[in-house]
Amino acid sequence: MTQRPDPHRPSPEAEPHTSLLIDRFSTRALAPDQQVLAWRTRVGHVVDVPPSRQQLTQGFGAHIDRYRVGGALFTDSQTGAMVLERSIARVSTDTRRDYAFHLYLEGETGRISGMHRKRSEADSVHGIVAMDLNQPFRVERPACRVLTLFVPQHAIDAGLSDGESIHGRTLPFGAPLACAARDHLAVVAATIRDAQPEEAARALETGAQLLIAAFRQDATLTGAGRAALQAAVLARVRRFVDANLHRPDLSPASVVQTLQLKRATIYRWFEHEGGLGAYIRNQRLREAANELVRFPQLQVMDIAYGLGFNSASDFTRAFRRAFDMSPQDLRTRARSLQRARE
Structure with a gap:
């Protein structure tokens, strides 16, 4: 990321x-x-x-x-x-x-x-x-x-x-x-x-x-205590997700179980992200975008599999829905931007 x-x-x-x-x-x-x-x-x-x-x-x-x-x-x-x-x-x-x-x-x-x-x-x-x-x-x-x-x-x-x-x-x-x-x-x-x-x-x-x-x-938070608690828990969840993006078993259930959190509360707090599952998927796609730029020598399928996607085609469809471009298009545009700065 x-x-x-x-x-x-x-x-x-x-x-x-x-x-x-x-x-x-x-x-x-x-x-x-x-x-x-x-x-x-x-x-x-x-x-x-x-x-x-x-x-x-x-x-x-x-x-x-x-x-x-x-x-x-x-x-x-x-x-x-x-x-x-x-x-x-x-x-x-x-x-x-x-x-x-x-x-x-x-x-x-x-x-x-x-x-x-x-x-x-x-x-x-x-x-x-x-x-x-x-x-x-x-x-x-x-x-x-x-x-x-x-x-x-x-x-x-x-x-x-x-x-x-x-x-x-x-x-x-x-x-x-x-x-x-x-x-x-x-x-x-x-x-x-x-x-x-x-x-x-x-x-x-x-x-x-x-x-x-x-x-x-x-954000409809009431009370400093509730705000502080929610901030701490959200930060903890985000850190855990970001640290485990390459784990194939990363899922909403594994996050809740590992961190011993209340499922309903965490799911509610991530509603603005489309749900905890959507947040994990979006973070993986963001990490994939960064790896596509940082590691141009890697194949797209290797990056996709490394971030928990089951196939290159599933990854490409998800990537295009998220960013309105294919992984290959991202690499091409990133190279153009980098050359323009040289």
């Missing part, structure tokens, strides 16, 4: 807030056939923007203001409709491991896919969506103005019992804490250019804590 950064490294908050770095980019002055390509280059260090025929022929209006202070990154952008993709190939070959919280001041979150989400969640809301950059996603986004705050993984882990589970989760602005986060960061967007670095850093930290609190409330 793709590794998170070392939790013992100095946190971004420990970096000195000596300056507030500001830059602005707009496609307005470019020729229409160059606009979406320039935007794609601008944001390509985080996500890909596959251009449509209409965007290439009729143009693509977009601008972004980016603010960086210490370890904090905040953007204010307005764009036409577009598709945003962060593929498993990108996740497996870059080092972005923070969380991106998108607050839609105008427009909606759009159709989000590429991850396993609760069927009851709305496809598009006027509100906030959280994205874990350690997981793939695809967003078909309408024209919008969106504020984005990048929050380090260690801050998410400190504030949420199960940070990975908020990936792709949306919060409408009807939720009180979601409104508070929106109002605060809208003020930040309007005033940050004139703020002192320390003031800007504090404002962004406050925004991050408001967002974490909003999604913690959405």
Whole structure:
């Protein structure tokens, strides 16, 4: 599985807030056939923007203001409709491991896919969506103005019992804490250019804590004791699964039996993952994606069998359903990304 950064490294908050770095980019002055390509280059260090025929022929209006202070990154952008993709190939070959919280001041979150989400969640809301950059996603986004705050993984882990589970989760602005986060960061967007670095850093930290609190409330945990217990048990289960992905007998039953947990409780806590069995399968597929990139000399079937799949064809079907590409396609795209960086 793709590794998170070392939790013992100095946190971004420990970096000195000596300056507030500001830059602005707009496609307005470019020729229409160059606009979406320039935007794609601008944001390509985080996500890909596959251009449509209409965007290439009729143009693509977009601008972004980016603010960086210490370890904090905040953007204010307005764009036409577009598709945003962060593929498993990108996740497996870059080092972005923070969380991106998108607050839609105008427009909606759009159709989000590429991850396993609760069927009851709305496809598009006027509100906030959280994205874990350690997981793939695809967003078909309408024209919008969106504020984005990048929050380090260690801050998410400190504030949420199960940070990975908020990936792709949306919060409408009807939720009180979601409104508070929106109002605060809208003020930040309007005033940050004139703020002192320390003031800007504090404002962004406050925004991050408001967002974490909003999604913690959405997780419906009540009481610090229950939250702490659930966090500890979930972390224990995740560690056990990750350490035993190559064991053929790894299953929900073996996890519950080995860790001596209550079956109904654990299954309920993994509902947002599609169930504990789905979580194990998804983790195996993620590990397979990473091994396909790290070990290009290995045959696909060897990786598949090593991770508990009964046949190469079963593995390929599951991989395509999960990531919308075959294992061979992943290797080809990963090689292209690696060559582009050389």
